[in-house]
Amino acid sequence: MTDAVTAGPPVLDRRDAAVMRLLAALAMAAAAVWLIGAALAVLLPLLTDQGLPSELLLADGSLSAVGSLPEGVRALTATAAGVTVDASTLSGGAVALLLVEAGLTSLVGAIVSGSIAYALRRIARGEAFHRSMFVVAVVTGYALSIGMMVAIGSGGLGRMMAGDELNTLLGAEVFVVGFEASPVPVLIGFAVLGLAVVFRLGARLQRETEGLV
Numbered sequence: 001m002t003d004a005v006t007a008g009p010p011v012l013d014r015r016d017a018a019v020m021r022l023l024a025a026l027a028m029a030a031a032a033v034w035l036i037g038a039a040l041a042v043l044l045p046l047l048t049d050q051g052l053p054s055e056l057l058l059a060d061g062s063l064s065a066v067g068s069l070p071e072g073v074r075a076l077t078a079t080a081a082g083v084t085v086d087a088s089t090l091s092g093g094a095v096a097l098l099l100v101e102a103g104l105t106s107l108v109g110a111i112v113s114g115s116i117a118y119a120l121r122r123i124a125r126g127e128a129f130h131r132s133m134f135v136v137a138v139v140t141g142y143a144l145s146i147g148m149m150v151a152i153g154s155g156g157l158g159r160m161m162a163g164d165e166l167n168t169l170l171g172a173e174v175f176v177v178g179f180e181a182s183p184v185p186v187l188i189g190f191a192v193l194g195l196a197v198v199f200r201l202g203a204r205l206q207r208e209t210e211g212l213v
Helices: 014-047 063-068 092-124 131-170 184-208
Strands: 053-057 075-078 082-086
Touching: 014 092, 053 131, 092 131, 131 184
Parallel strands: none
Antiparallel strands: 053 082, 075 082
16 A cells, blocks of 8 residues: 655746746747847848848047038947947948847847746746756856957947948048947846856755755
């Protein structure tokens, strides 16, 4: 005669699990939007006349450069510090680097959103320390740290090339041959990689204590 095995109480109640699944669905929808955005960010400037926006800093802080851009280069917006130009008519190298930035940034957004959706689904099922969570955290961390580092570097180099090219065409140092970048996405990526270690240790502890409670 065998004893009946009773299941323990669920980690999350039904309402919390339903909320988690809803948030996971929204995150997955966001991942799909980011993925489509990555494709459009690369294809639209190449296949249509939409243009490729690139923000360039003004060397002298003057807006006089807006009216003196070379023929074929149009200004999209202007502020006291810089001008956003359509870089699609510039050299192929600058355009390629700016497209890499636009496409890779959206791709990283898709990876992060998809990872959040997967993590929420696991949590809703009471599997916060499932062994796959370590892999998801590592992929997300590398996407944010290395992926965004490449995207920021590509975009910055592309803007430097665009500024130098426009300065040559204008015959004056109108635009700054440089760029500004925030290290926050890269730092978040390293933090997520650290979180991956927590998931690894949590999964190991869960295996070692399984059946003790």
